[in-house]
Amino acid sequence: MTYKDQSKSVEERVQHLLSLMTTEEKVGQLTQPFGWQTYTNNQGNITLNESFKQQVGNGGIGSLYGALRADPWTGVTLENGLSAREGAEAVNLIQRYAVEHSRLGIPILIGEECSHGHMAIDGTVYPVPLLLGSTWNVDLYREMCQAVARETRAQGGAVTYSPVLDVVRDPRWGRTEECFGEDPFLIGELAVASVEGLQGESLDRGDTVAATLKHFVGYGSSEGGRNAGPVHMGWRELLEVDLYPFRKAVEAGAASIMPAYNEIDGTPCTVNTELLEDVLRKDWNFDGLVITDCGAINMLASGHDVAADGMEASVQAIEAGIDMEMSGEMFGQYLVQAVTEGKLDVQVLDQAVSRVLALKFRLGLFEQPYVDADRAAEVIGSEAHVELARQLAAEGIVLLKNEADTLPLSITNVGRIAVIGPNADQAYNQLGDYTSPQPKSKVATVLDGIRSKLANHVDGQREKSFVGPLTGDSSTDQVLYAPGCRIKGDSKEGFERALEVASQADTVIMVVGGSSARDFGEGTIDLKTGASNVSDNSWNDMECGEGIDRMTLGLAGVQLELIQEIHKLGKKLVVVYINGRPITEPWVDEHADAILEAWYPGQEGGRAIADILFGDVNPSGKLTISIPKHVGQLPIYYNGKRSRGKRYLEEDLEPRYAFGYGLSYTTYEYSEPKLSSSSMTTDDSVKVSVNVTNTGLYAGAEIVQMYISDVVSSLTRPAKELKGFAKVNLEPGETQTVEFRIGVEQLQYIGRDLKPVVEPGQFHIHIGSCVNDTQMAELTVREA
Numbered sequence: 001m002t003y004k005d006q007s008k009s010v011e012e013r014v015q016h017l018l019s020l021m022t023t024e025e026k027v028g029q030l031t032q033p034f035g036w037q038t039y040t041n042n043q044g045n046i047t048l049n050e051s052f053k054q055q056v057g058n059g060g061i062g063s064l065y066g067a068l069r070a071d072p073w074t075g076v077t078l079e080n081g082l083s084a085r086e087g088a089e090a091v092n093l094i095q096r097y098a099v100e101h102s103r104l105g106i107p108i109l110i111g112e113e114c115s116h117g118h119m120a121i122d123g124t125v126y127p128v129p130l131l132l133g134s135t136w137n138v139d140l141y142r143e144m145c146q147a148v149a150r151e152t153r154a155q156g157g158a159v160t161y162s163p164v165l166d167v168v169r170d171p172r173w174g175r176t177e178e179c180f181g182e183d184p185f186l187i188g189e190l191a192v193a194s195v196e197g198l199q200g201e202s203l204d205r206g207d208t209v210a211a212t213l214k215h216f217v218g219y220g221s222s223e224g225g226r227n228a229g230p231v232h233m234g235w236r237e238l239l240e241v242d243l244y245p246f247r248k249a250v251e252a253g254a255a256s257i258m259p260a261y262n263e264i265d266g267t268p269c270t271v272n273t274e275l276l277e278d279v280l281r282k283d284w285n286f287d288g289l290v291i292t293d294c295g296a297i298n299m300l301a302s303g304h305d306v307a308a309d310g311m312e313a314s315v316q317a318i319e320a321g322i323d324m325e326m327s328g329e330m331f332g333q334y335l336v337q338a339v340t341e342g343k344l345d346v347q348v349l350d351q352a353v354s355r356v357l358a359l360k361f362r363l364g365l366f367e368q369p370y371v372d373a374d375r376a377a378e379v380i381g382s383e384a385h386v387e388l389a390r391q392l393a394a395e396g397i398v399l400l401k402n403e404a405d406t407l408p409l410s411i412t413n414v415g416r417i418a419v420i421g422p423n424a425d426q427a428y429n430q431l432g433d434y435t436s437p438q439p440k441s442k443v444a445t446v447l448d449g450i451r452s453k454l455a456n457h458v459d460g461q462r463e464k465s466f467v468g469p470l471t472g473d474s475s476t477d478q479v480l481y482a483p484g485c486r487i488k489g490d491s492k493e494g495f496e497r498a499l500e501v502a503s504q505a506d507t508v509i510m511v512v513g514g515s516s517a518r519d520f521g522e523g524t525i526d527l528k529t530g531a532s533n534v535s536d537n538s539w540n541d542m543e544c545g546e547g548i549d550r551m552t553l554g555l556a557g558v559q560l561e562l563i564q565e566i567h568k569l570g571k572k573l574v575v576v577y578i579n580g581r582p583i584t585e586p587w588v589d590e591h592a593d594a595i596l597e598a599w600y601p602g603q604e605g606g607r608a609i610a611d612i613l614f615g616d617v618n619p620s621g622k623l624t625i626s627i628p629k630h631v632g633q634l635p636i637y638y639n640g641k642r643s644r645g646k647r648y649l650e651e652d653l654e655p656r657y658a659f660g661y662g663l664s665y666t667t668y669e670y671s672e673p674k675l676s677s678s679s680m681t682t683d684d685s686v687k688v689s690v691n692v693t694n695t696g697l698y699a700g701a702e703i704v705q706m707y708i709s710d711v712v713s714s715l716t717r718p719a720k721e722l723k724g725f726a727k728v729n730l731e732p733g734e735t736q737t738v739e740f741r742i743g744v745e746q747l748q749y750i751g752r753d754l755k756p757v758v759e760p761g762q763f764h765i766h767i768g769s770c771v772n773d774t775q776m777a778e779l780t781v782r783e784a
Contacts, residue, residue, distance in 0.1 A: 003366075010361045014354050020104060023346070024059035026353045027335045030318075031328030032111065032291070035067025036074045039090055041082060046090045048097055060102045062356050063109035065294070065326055067091060068120035068155055070436040072518045076121075078437045084122040084155065088376035091156030095369040107369040109360055111291075111326075114160035114198075114209070115178055116602065117389075118152045119436050124385040124603065125443070128432035128580065129164060131396035131599035133180030133624040134662075136703045136727055138193045144392060145197025147385045150207045154376040158363050159210040159256060163194040165245040166215055166260075168625055169635050170225030174548035177432050177516060177580030177600060179220060181624025182637040182659065184241050185722045188248035195252040203255065204364025206371075212291065213249050215260035216269060216280075217242045225634075226549050228261035236715070238264070240750040247284060255359060256289040259322070261296055268304045270296045276321030289355050290323045297322075297330040310334055315344050323352040381442075386604060393601040393608035395701075399594070399619040399663040406572060406594040408615025408665060411457050415506030418480045419447045420498050420566065422487050422541070422559065423578040424509075428517035429487070430578050432600035433545035437520055443603045446511045446576060449610030451479050480505055484566075487515045487541035488557045495565060507572040509613070510592075512559045513579035516545035516600065544580035553584040553631045560585060567591055576609060582627040589656060597623075615665065620701035620727070622662035622770065626655040638771050639718040660705050660722075660770030666696030666732065670704075672775050673767045679780040682758040685743030688777060690767045692738055694730035701729045704738045707771060708746055711762040717749060720771055740767075747781060 002008055003017035018026075038052035055061050068087045070076035082090055091110055099105045113119040116126045124147065126132070132141055152160060164178045165187055180187045191213070200208035218238065222229035233242070246257070259269040259276065269275060270292055280286045300306050300313035307313035314334040317325070325331040338344035360366065399407070409417075423429045427443035444452070484498035485491065502508045519540050542548055543556045554560065564587065567573055575592040577583050580600055588595065596619075598609055611617040628636045630651055638659035647653050671691035680686045692704055706724035710717045724740040742765065744758055751757035760783045768774030 006367055010358050013361050014357045017104065017106070017357055018350055018354060021353070022059070023336055023339050023349070025104065026349055027331060028055075028060035029062035029106070029353050029356045030324050030335065031061060031332040032063040032065045032324055032326050033061060033328050035064030035110065036069060036076055038064060038067065038094060041080055041086070041090070044086060046082070046086065046093055048093060053097065053101070056098055056102050060106060061098065061108055063111055063324060064094065065111050066113065066119075067094065067110050068112060068118070068157060070121045071119065072520060076437075078121065078439060081121040081437065084380035085373045085377040087120055087155040088371050088373040092370045092373070095156065099369055107360060107365040109159055109356070109363075109365070110157045111159045111161060112152055112157035113162070113434050114148050114152055115162040115164055115434055116432060117148055118155070118157065118380075119434055120155065121436050122380050123151055123436060124381050124389055125431050125435055125438065126389045127393045127396055127602040127605065128177045128600040129180050130177050130580065130625070131601055131621075132392060133186065133190060133396075134398055134599065134621040135392060135395040136186070136622060136725055137395055138189050140392060140395065141190055142193040142197040144388060145194050146200070147388055149198045149200070149209045151380045151385070152209050153207050154371060154379045156371045157209060158365060159212060159359070160198060161212045161214060161258060163191055163211065163213065163249070164215070165191050165213055165249065166220035167242050167245070169221040169637060171581045171625060172225035172550045172553065172631070172634070173220065173222065173581070174227060174545050174550070176625070177544060178434070182626065183624060183639065183722050184244040186624055186725070187245040191245045191249035192252040195249050195254045199253060199255060203362045204367070206368065210255035210359060210363060211249070212256035212258050213246055213254050214258035215293065216246055216257050217260060217275060218264050218269070219260040219262055222262055227547055231262050231264045233264060235754055236750045239754060243279065250280070250284045250286050254288065255362070256291060257286070258291050258293055259296065261293055261299060263304060268300060268306060270300060270322065271306065271316045271320040273320045281321065289359050290321055292317065292322055292325050294326045297325055311338060311343070314338065318344065318352055319348055323355045389602050390604035390608050393605050394611050394617045396599065396621045397601065397608060397612055397619055398597040398621040398623055399612070400597050400657055401589065401592060401595040402663050403593045406574060407613060409507065409613055411454065411614050416478055416480065416504060417450060418482070418502045418505035418508045419450055419511065420482050420484050420502060420508060421511035421562070422483055422485055423513050423515070424481060424483065424511035426515070426517075428520055429515040429541065430600055430605045431517065431602060432580060433516040433518070438603065444606035446509070446578075446606045446609050447479070447481050449606030449608070450509070450613070452607065453610040453614055454478055484562045485558050487559070488543055490558055492558055492561070495562060498562060499565060499569070502566045502569055502571060505571060507574065508566055509574045509576060510563050510566065511576045511578060512555060512563065513577040513583065514544045514556065514581070515541040516548070516580050517542055518545070553582055553628070555583060555585055560587065563588060574613070578605070582625060584628055584631055584656065586629060586656070618665045618698050618700040619662065620664060620703065622660050622703050623657055624659065626659050627657040629656045639721050641716050642719050643716050658770055658772045660703070661772070662703070662770070664696075664698070664700045664702070666694055666698040666700040668700075668702045668730070668769060669693045669695045670768055670775055673765060673777040675765065675777050675779060678778065679782060681782050681784040682760060683744065683784040685741055686779065687739055687741055688765050688767065689737050689739040690775075691735050692728060692730065693735040694732050697732055699729070699731045701727055702769065703727050705768060705770065705774070706740045707766040707774060708742070709764040709766065710747070710749065710759070711764060713749070713759060713761070715749070715752065720766060722771075742779065
């Protein structure tokens with residue numbers, strides 16, 4: 001048969017298969033039930049549920065969402081979940097039944113969450129995207145995406161719902177951690193790397209997956225930083241800022257895209273034909289799959305209220321350009337009826353089905369729907385992937401303050417260290433949202449990292465080994481620990497123990513911040529002893545993550561009070577933030593001797609933090625999001641308009657820590673930037689170069705940043721916009737020349753006609769270590 005003939009084109013195969021399908025089979029391809037509900041795992045004996053078998057027999061299932069997803073929402077735990085090998089076997093069982101028991105033998109598209117690692121048991125947990133952005137290392141991120149694709153496809157996952165390309169405008173938003181930052185150019189570079197890493201050279205290789213760009217679009221600009229709130233944005237800004245990363249990723253070949261929950265100027269993205277058809281299909285020539293977010297069609301009738309009922313919502317969505325519904329409830333319930341009653345043109349249905357089938361053919365699922373379970377066990381969580389997670393964490397951690405060279409600590413004479421705080425030894429608190437259950441042994445906390453670092457240090461002929469918990473005779477321990485308090489809540493019962501521990505130390509490392517950890521049944525900790533304390537009444541410290549938006553950016557609970565009490569002891573004080581959004585605490589900024597911003601650093605985060613604290617790694621991460629002095633300054637993103645207004649009565653408009661900021665243990669010196677020509681035409685290009693010298697005592701990696709200012713423009717513009725960056729490794733005394741090309745792409749903006757334009761005139765080219773620390777060269781642009 002033609003559709004089974006691999007020598008035929010994808011289009012020929014799609015059209016032939018489509019011609020054989022009934023309306024019920026077509027609609028079945030547009031639905032995506034929850035995958036974890038299709039099977040039962042009884043101590044390793046995996047059986048398919050009857051409801052799944054009935055769906056296959058009644059027209060089929062196009063896709064499954066989260067067949068391997070494990071978290072409190074799915075109810076999949078370490079005890080009842082699937083190992084790497086079992087996951088592959090389960091997907092094979094699902095696919096075999098679908099292929100052998102459906103009339104046309106169409107394989108199922110297995111869709112998985114993978115924003116910072118495959119969200120399945122045994123999968124490697126990488127740092128969250130906010131930290132990944134802070135590495136400014138596009139090549140390393142691409143390598144991570146390749147690793148994630150290998151792990152996901154090894155178990156049968158064929159499409160991932162990542163990358164998240166939202167531009168953050170209000171960090172009170174709980175999903176800030178899932179984003180790369182506030183700059184569209186930087187996000188665009190990482191978007192391209194993600195598509196290249198996940199999809200590789202071909203989708204049918206067996207170690208690649210289809211990327212789904214989300215959330216299309218404006219999701220990071222919601223009113224008040226509230227999840228899925230309305231977005232107030234004109235078309236010029238939308239095209240210039242929020243749509244830019246998506247366009248770059250589509251140009252790179254992204255296979256799938258997911259509209260956002262939010263509305264823009266009154267139109268929900270799920271039914272925004274201007275976005276889904278005019279921009280995406282016509283202007284960008286996107287020919288891939290468009291899938292809703294979970295429950296988005298329901299929101300049209302109950303939330304946005306632009307549809308009277310489920311039938312109307314379903315028809316609106318598919319006519320606007322939606323090809324598949326995540327969860328499948330509305331399409332599955334209404335579309336067959338809509339066709340029968342003449343409310344939906346069958347050609348519209350066929351177009352959506354064609355896109356689903358085309359992706360399956362491109363992925364090679366018809367030729368190879370099954371995977372090798374042995375390979376899954378070998379690839380998933382491999383040593384190479386774990387080491388990559390550690391390297392990414394180390395490169396993305398940002399040194400915010402280092403008064404009097406407090407860091408790095410000397411491993412030979414550091415004395416006794418007190419590691420204190422609710423995030424010092426809570427594994428889930430450093431992993432971020434969209435994380436699967438993890439055995440304690442798999443995650444290295446900050447306490448683990450410091451203890452391991454000192455235990456492995458050889459001083460002369462004697463190896464120090466301070467790895468035990470705090471004993472009754474604390475003088476025998478070099479690393480002391482107390483949680484002190486929780487992330488949330490007002491209990492100070494742990495203060496006494498924390499102060500006792502801190503009083504015995506020479507250096508105090510306070511590990512505080514936030515948590516996006518859902519209730520994994522781990523219970524909480526005894527604030528007096530630090531021991532695990534599991535009870536019937538679970539304690540949830542979650543103050544970040546999807547659906548957890550905040551009014552403030554300060555430390556929750558009594559964390560600040562704990563730091564202030566310990567500061568009174570007069571000890572050297574190092575603060576490590578582990579969190580999913582910027583923290584605004586002026587008192588800490590002023591009084592801590594050193595501050596590390598570690599975001600959620602993943603399973604190897606504790607080791608990476610220890611590497612930086614003791615100087616085995618020189619910090620090179622830089623902020624991709626501005627940190628305000630006060631929440632009242634929001635919005636405070638660096639690339640706001642020159643005309644942003646006057647200062648407040650209480651405070652100016654400058655952030656506490658600017659975009660691109662990050663300290664190092666060494667120092668760098670920049671020469672004046674030099675242009676290959678001081679002028680160019682509007683269709684030409686020039687090069688700009690700068691010499692960067694490591695003037696300090698440590699080898700390091702510097703992130704060289706290029707910003708461009710359009711001095712006079714027909715429409716108002718930002719004061720500076722990032723248009724290039726490079727990460728260079730420099731030995732002490734070494735100088736490297738860094739070069740950037742400046743052409744149409746770097747100089748253009750969206751004009752009155754909503755088209756890109758380069759206007760003649762003066763441009764300032766700024767190069768430096770962050771947006772507020774640059775040197776400038778002038779460029780004249782002439783009419784071509």
